[in-house]
């Protein structure tokens with residue numbers, strides 16, 4: 196190498212080193228986008244962001260060095276479909292009477308902390324969060340009042356009149372309006388989206404779901420208005436659609452992701468592939484069924500197994516997939532984070548390679564939210580969201596169920612909160 200090149204190289208090295216206040220020595224760095232592992236790397240971090248990834252420790256080394264040289268280090272995990280401030284402890288309307296907004300916010304905070312401790316550095320909270328407590332939760336974390344994951348929140352769920360209720364006596368009134376906006380027709384849908392944006396939503400969530408066989412389904416035209424309004428301000432549109440009847444108009448109308456898609460046909464999956472629409476499958480693991488005390492556990496188990504087969508079909512067809520879980524109760528003394536990690540088994544059962552599962556939980560999820568320039572990989576310019584595992588998750592994604600280290604925005608998440 197000529198002397199000028201040597202000088203230039205050491206200057207570049209000095210620049211990276213001096214800009215970094217923290218270095219993480221990584222034994223095996225996981226690159227989900229390429230399904231690759233890079234051995235012996237040093238991740239250089241300044242403040243919240245990665246300033247470089249190099250192959251040896253700069254000299255002088257940054258002030259703080261974290262040694263993960265015997266671990267696999269992956270980008271932080273993402274759950275695209277959670278409801279931090281909700282559980283099934285009451286019926287939809289009873290929930291509002293039992294739990295005020297303060298309780299819902301604190302419940303959400305606890306779940307957010309548990310998710311982060313389990314390795315989820317970004318979560319998309321898709322509504323059912325009282326009167327916009329998800330916005331408050333996001334703001335409190337962003338302001339540094341609490342350590343939590345990046346929260347991409349939906350605000351109130353937008354649905355045709357009646358939301359996810361089958362029916363209600365007229366005397367009760369629209370109790371669901373605490374956390375749903377009734378919106379029928381393009382003008383109401385447009386106003387609902389704008390209302391959510393005003394109150395701090397970072398993603399738009401629509402529910403299109405036939406209730407009592409009579410109402411609840413959005414037309415392609417209504418979906419398109421929501422998609423256009425969301426996209427205009429850089430947000431994305433997630434549509435709850437379980438079957439072909441609701442999924443097809445959502446796909447054609449411009450949804451970025453179909454949530455659930457439990458019974459969709461191969462023809463619909465092919466349409467999703469063609470349009471680049473992600474499936475966020477939210478399939479309850481078979482292992483959770485016995486914990487739920489359901490009236491008909493055999494039927495619930497059959498339904499869980501059918502969802503695994505749908506995920507297998509979607510992967511084979513080539514639909515882009517991203518990880519999501521839905522309302523997950525805290526059962527058997529296990530918190531929301533642990534329960535969420537159980538969903539990995541469903542992906543394994545569907546025959547999906549571990550390297551794709553890691554992708555679905557990181558870079559693909561970031562792409563759904565249009566956050567891939569900031570999060571979802573370990574590279575220069577990305578936020579320093581890192582997790583470590585004792586074994587290679589690309590070989591067996593179940594390794595992610597036992598993270599040994601979590602870093603969020605360049606800060607190590609205290610092991611006290613990783614008590615599981």
Ligand SMILES: [Zn+2]
Nearest residue numbers: 276321521522
């Ligand atoms: Zn949901």
